[in-house]
Amino acid sequence: MNTAKHLMVDIEAAGKTTSAALVSIGAVFFDPATGAMDESFYAPVILSSSQYYDGDIDASTVEWWMQQSDAARAVFSDENRCSLKTVLEQFSNFIKVSAGESDVYVWGNGPAYDNAILSHAFRKTWIRQPWSFSKDTCVRTMVMLGRQMGIDPKNELPREGEHHNALDDAIHQARYVSIIWQKLFAVQQ
Template sequence: MKPTRHIVADLETLDTQPSAVILTAGLIAVEISDAGVTVLSRWYRHLEFFFQQDQPGRTQSENTWEWWGKQSDPAIWQAFEQRPRLSLWLAMHSLAAWLEIHPYPIWGNGSDFDNATLQDAFKQCGLRWPYWRNRCLRSTKGLVQQLAPDVKLPEFPEHLTPHVAIDDAEHEAYLLAALLEAITRAPVVETHIHIPAPLIELSLTADQVEELMALAPFGAGTLIPIGAQS
């Protein structure tokens, strides 16, 4: 498999809409090859969110707060308690600079969430999100599993914590590697279709038929005279 470079993004938020309050953001740049996954760089930030002015205009939902109440203590600590924390403006400008020096496709686990939320936050901070680099891990996974139902995908690593943004991003990088391997190693099936040349009926004299016969052997696409006239 030809080595390729990618970025995988994961967010922890207080809503499921692109306008969500962002608690943490984790992005990992990797190179994927036959040798496996090589981590090139990590970007992980905790954001201020305690007051409305920390992320003005961004949204929260009761369902998401309830969901957080069911998560592990380490995940909750990283999302809500870990410090230091940055303002949304500073975090997004830091991320923009990091993306400039890592110009690779950006994969989110869902075309309508991670990348969409970062794009919304970028716009709020006066930045332009590189939308042309967006890639959807969930869509790719669904396609591969549909075409190759027996493909083996990696389990969540024991040394990582689910719903910690940078850990989720790392796990998804291993998942991406498995999907790309399944795609590149899929057998190529060649299909040959023979389409015969059409017969065209012409009305020719005997002399014209003899002239045509003398030109070249008949093959596909050759005009075959039928019903020659004497």
């Protein structure tokens, strides 16, 4: 049986457009029906490598990064940084190994940010994107639906981890999307 798996993705970038240069990728497989977390992925990217593959660096985003915590900015000097191509190959392999033959729904913030930036990076590095465009799924839409139902776990759920660490952000997003998902489906029962 081919069951779907859900993958929450968060990226950190040096810009705001779909061609933004990637700084890091964080992802966690999760079950929105239970909130259970599964395998996770985190990889910092050498910024100049992202730029080499046509990633845009935006001055206002660089200024924003300069105002973030020391822990958040540490991604730029992380000794585990790799080239964009290497990170995307690792990420693609992580998805393929973790999901097997399952369809993968890839959750990200907005139709023009996380998933779109990743898609751009895969195209620019000539690596096949490991999920179907039809499986792009929107966190922001879920947040809006939750607020329409009178809940706002995005802002009310206690935060764990470092803000603007891609993996910590992905885990937090998976937690609040699961709460909204469960509330949505509880209404139908």
